[in-house]
Amino acid sequence: MLGVIAALAGSAVASNAEPLWVTYPGLEEKKPVFLHFRREVILDSLAASYPVELSADNRFILYVNGKRVAEGPSRGDLAHWRYEQLDLRPYLHKGKNVVAAEVWNSFTGETPPRAPLAQVSARTGFWLRGDGAASVFETGASWRVSRDRSRTFESPWPHLNTVLGGTYYVAGSSEIVDAAQADWNWNALEETHAEWVNAVAALAPGEAAPWALQSDKLPPMRYTPVSPGEVVRTNLASGTAFPKSSVTIAAHASATLLIDQAKMVSAYPEFVVSGGKGAKITVTYSEALYDKNKKKGDRNAIGDRLVLGVEDTFLPDGAHRVSFRPLWWRTWRYMQLHVETGDQPLTLEGLSLHETGYPFDERGFFKSDDAALNQIWEIGWRTLQINAHETFMDSSYWEQLQYVGDTRIDNYIVYTVAGDPRLPIQAIDAFGHSQGKDGMIQSAYPSSGDNIIPPFGLLWLGMMRDYAQYHPDTDVLKRNLAGARKILDWYAPYVASNGLVGITPKWNYIDWAGEAQQPGNPTHEDRFPSFDAAMKTSCIISLSYLGALNDMAVVEMAAGDPALAAADRQKADAIKNAIHDQCWDADKGLYADSPDRTVFSQHANALAVLYDVAPKDKAAGILRKVTKGHGVDAPEGIIEASYYFSWYIVKAFDHADLDDEYLVLVETWRDLLTLNYTTWPESRGDTRSDTHAWSSHPTADLIGIVAGIRPGALGYSSAVIEPHLGTLKSVDAATPTPHGLVSVSYRLSGQKMLATISVPEGLPARFIWKGRTYPLETGTNQLELLTP
Template identity: 35%
Template sequence: MKRFLIQAAGLFCAVLHSGLISSQNITPAILQKYWSASWITVPGAPPNGYGVYLFRKTIELASQPATFVVHVSADNRYKLFVNEKLVSLGPVRGDLQHWHYETLDLAPYLKSGKNSIAAQVWNEAEWRPEAQISLQTAFIVQGATEALNVINTNSSWKCQRDSSYTPLRVAIPGYYVTGPGELVQLAKQAKNWQSLDFPDGDWKSAKTIFSGNPKNIQGQYGTPYGWMLIPSTLPQMEFKAERFAKVAKVQGIEIPAGFPNTKVDLNIPANTIATILLDQGYLTNAYPALQFSGGKDGSISLQYAEALFSKSPNKGNRNEVEGKQMIGRKDSLFADGSSNQTFTTLNFRTYRYVQLRIITKGETLTLHDISGNFTGYPFQLNSSLNTENTEIQKMLEIGWRTARLCAVETYMDCPYYEQLQYIGDARIQALVSLYNSGDERLLRQALDQMDQSRQPEGVTLSRHPSYTPQYIPTFSLWYIGMLHDYSRYGKDIVFVKNKLSGMRQILDYFRGFQAADGSLHDVPYWMFTDWVTAKDWVAGRGPLSKDGSSAMLDLQLLWAYQLAADLETKLGIKESAGIYQARALQLKKTIQSKYWDASKGLYADRMEKDLFSQHTNSLAILTGMLAPEQLAPLGKKLISDTNLAPASIYFKYYLHQALVKAGMGNDYLKWLDKWRENIQMGLSTWAETSELNTSRSDCHAWGSSPNIEFFRTLLGIESDGLNFSKVKIQPHLGEIKKISGSIPHPNGALAVSYEWVQNKWNIQVDLPGKTTGNLMWKGKILPLKSGVNKFVL
């Protein structure tokens, strides 16, 4: 493990760039036939109990190979080492019908002669994260060709249970489902077990379970079983070394200069209790890494938190530590007294603050280093925004950090508490990815996984993968919105076409709960809209009429019909488009007659017309319920009417789009007070809810919508056709006199600049090849061609 600490950051960079093989290059035999490799486990190990297991095999090669491609997976998780170097973590989470394997080229890590292949595999059993689906403890490696079958998992592999690990229960208020802490007794660990010369003669021969079988297996009576294997389409996760910024508080010991920002020895004398509160300076996802010597029978614990608590659930300013307490996930280890002991966690931890507590017995413990290794999906920031407005830059920075921490092998609502991929969150996260990076792979996987979660009755699950199914039917409607977004901004229209049947099934599901007038009634499960504390809002579901109907639910369904009709029309499927257009027209008439209050100039939340919200009226604008002359008055009421139930930081994504459609886009920067409050409260990421003092999660990417709107609303860059083939540029600059920026586009980079000079605007729009569009400027429509377009207006 010492080598892991020293080499991991550079190694993962190598894996990211040279080790991963495209799933398109996998041979047909791997994709369609039973593998010659078997799933293996440790003999006598409980199939579904908690445990950490070690597997190893020595292979001999006549020379260093030019390529050595393998396919690797495990249940629950694995770390794969080649000649002591960590080369892969996985697998990407999925479900049993879609179990991922990574495809890697091990050649850069192999040599002539003997080579050590080793894997650490663990099953957290009943402690496992909610996002982790499982069958039983198992591991598999398959050579890509018959010539590479020497590496295949079978009984020739040696194995042993690592008895040093015990799960630590987590006591955190609220919904926490991301796994246990670890209690590790280093004296029980096998030293250097990944090395070539490790004596494994007394290790057991691995027990085979059954052959690996791909999901799309051909023949064999159509009865695949167990893990139905599919290739991962994702790259390896990023892995980057991080240092803690400072010591925020210390008790029981003197801290040497430079600690912890630089590597310096910290001696904890015998019979001492030392408590050190470390501040990363910002929230991060990282594998903590410790290196220390001595301290036999002493203990070290690491406790992790996004923020400290004055008294749960109150957090206050996240920069403040005095008078506050640590509540969070914890790892503990017992030292064995040897030199250069090391520790890192099985899975990453999310933290800004880490409380390090060291208790020594009769021997001094020397802490050589403590640091972290950041991990996350390897998004590259390919957008830019140039402005003298430092607040915009700060918000972009925080939004991008938030989006990155909520994206690892899937999109996640939050990295600390849940790590679950919800559709409502992912729709916003997807556009953040496209506008800021252009990398579509995680987005397409999310759409695949949501489609795969669809139940026999037609509705998708609210989140997937998830060990416990959860139904939020409104999120199925947002799935249609997310698919429509991808059709406009993404590259692959064939991918979209293959999802249309699932979209139709979702709408058929809702059809079963529509009355004769089209209004929804008594839809089961959790009809969540937003986290709102207002009259008759129940657990995020808006007010219902006496007959069980709801304006905001009817409007969400209307929007889904409209988007489905638009997709079907643009893809040339006129019959289906006509069906959805007719349903939308009927529902639109019902909404108008049932919920419009002419005296107030507002749409009510329910037919009794006693409650009103920003949500219902935002959706009314976005679905085209109003005539053009009605938009501005309603938009102004959305801002000024304090009787409306307010949108949270999440639903402001839709509120702001409605205000822009109402002609108020020049005021966009005036609508960001909630984000300003986050900054003032010391957050380095956007909180889950608008009540910042008590917000459970300090990192929810659904709050990163400014990372879309600074480009879409402020700079005015928007798609105006399938695959972003046509562009609409309609800026809303407000008081800004000079600004420029660019975003990634399927055909290249797309850049704009605006500058007010001598009472005229100098405007330049640079479109990538094969792309046209229009500049919308004060009622004028000015055509744009590929290349450089310049205007003086």
């Protein structure tokens, strides 16, 4: 027997030493590698539990007796490297057991990156620690390892640039799997491959581990079987039978099968094939189909449209029922299989999918008599789920990066629908972990790259304020207070003599609007956001700084120092006055983007209203001048906000007591329904990404504004329910709170409205209807009210 076997009588066995980080002998650093680890153990009896902790650099998938049981570690940085925890007991039996792991690392440090940019690495290794009876499984010299050379990792970015033109992709590798080089029995009861060797220590004697291990506070990601979709286009006579039935491609032939998932999915695909030695299977994953000009359109349209996107390649070796799967999940709506056979026919036996993502519990909901609004709500929630994993992701297809601006909106949706704070807490902490010695945070984190967007540092403070509004536990705020204060300290030297914020180092990004400032380039005075020629100061950046001062004052009151809150408010008053004095254009009745007063945007005016720079009696007029009365579109001459920044327009309307106009603003999303999106896109027009959760804020606002359920005080210590129903006649909605679920049901008929409201115990609540306030009691409340 090639494996090392240990006997264990089922009782606790103390570990003689700390478990080792282990690896394959002689590995070169920063070279892509795919390893198999295994440990064989004979158990004469079973203990009550076998708790283990395990991690890897970069990734692992753990199997016990051939069953997939865990994956990880959740993404972090070297100073906060996660380990997963589980009990092996349900998967063990008396007799011989095999605990095995796939471990891979595609990190090279090269450009374009093969590993996800969101992934950090020190060196390839695997680590497992067991408590009590599980100590027999700890990593050390008793583990075996082999190097599987069947997988090649390549960056899809060059290919995507070729087929789509200039684009940006950093979400990880395409995989090429050569079955002839694979060990398909690597986790079987016995070793069968000649390359198994004893694992060796990943660290030299006395060398400090580069990974500072900490337990993963997140639950395991979903791994849920879902339908594999249907073939909607093929040149294979029997092709439409797949994947419900097997299909065969003859020798020396080619076949293409286009499978429509019907909606966007993030999942692990797995193909089973037989025969086909010398064949090549190319799998292309695409969010949407493209016309001959490489433009998207109706997402349901098929015809002769093109499948362009990330590809995996599988090379069969002729064996029977071989399973091909990428190690990492993919995101797609349309999947194309293109098969070219050699001397042998190839049979596609089947396709299975396991959907993945953060396991949110959908507690909140919104349903009305307007089917389009219900669809808008559902699409937004699905978009959030597609982009929520071990971190939030801007786009699960293109980047998989957790950006501050995106994540603030993600958190808001999660608070409103799921109420689970764990992923938002992860995000707040991650940005704090990214803080540099100068006090500024990374715009996206975790990341092996460097991308500083100072205005995103300001939004991090807004993210903390949002958390304080929805959750009573302030621990995450307290541990990030010092870092949050450093953001304001970082900005302080850039406040110019005119009282406004000037050009700062790094990327002065606010939104993809107008001719936006670009990453990696110096700030241009005439790009968005613009700066005046004389002082090089910006009204929009100053407004962002003002908002952060306001937000930080709230955070200080919730978890910090009231004296510092007062100081922040005093600074806010000063910059508020400077913005009004130098950015208000009386002739236009609008706030300009810079003191030159030549450029005007939705952004500057929405923020001026939101942060009370605009007098209350002017707020409504300002907002109506920068919108067209249909959706969030801007009139001619006004720089238009993206779907992302339109959230701040909505917040401004809300702040100006114009919530009754929300259903007009959401017309933009109603218009998008005509293109049959199943998740919301990144940008207007010819969008790169079809799944961007920063466009999903209507999912939260339909509950918060239309159904009207929101926190009434910090920590959700009270609730206020003030619906804005427009022409709706029926609305049912709910949202989770720290005290339990608040639900509402509204029915309008003639001049009457019947409101049924359920309030959990311990949550003071009040209902507001057309300016009048009604106190609510614990339990079910029924109000019959007159409509205007």
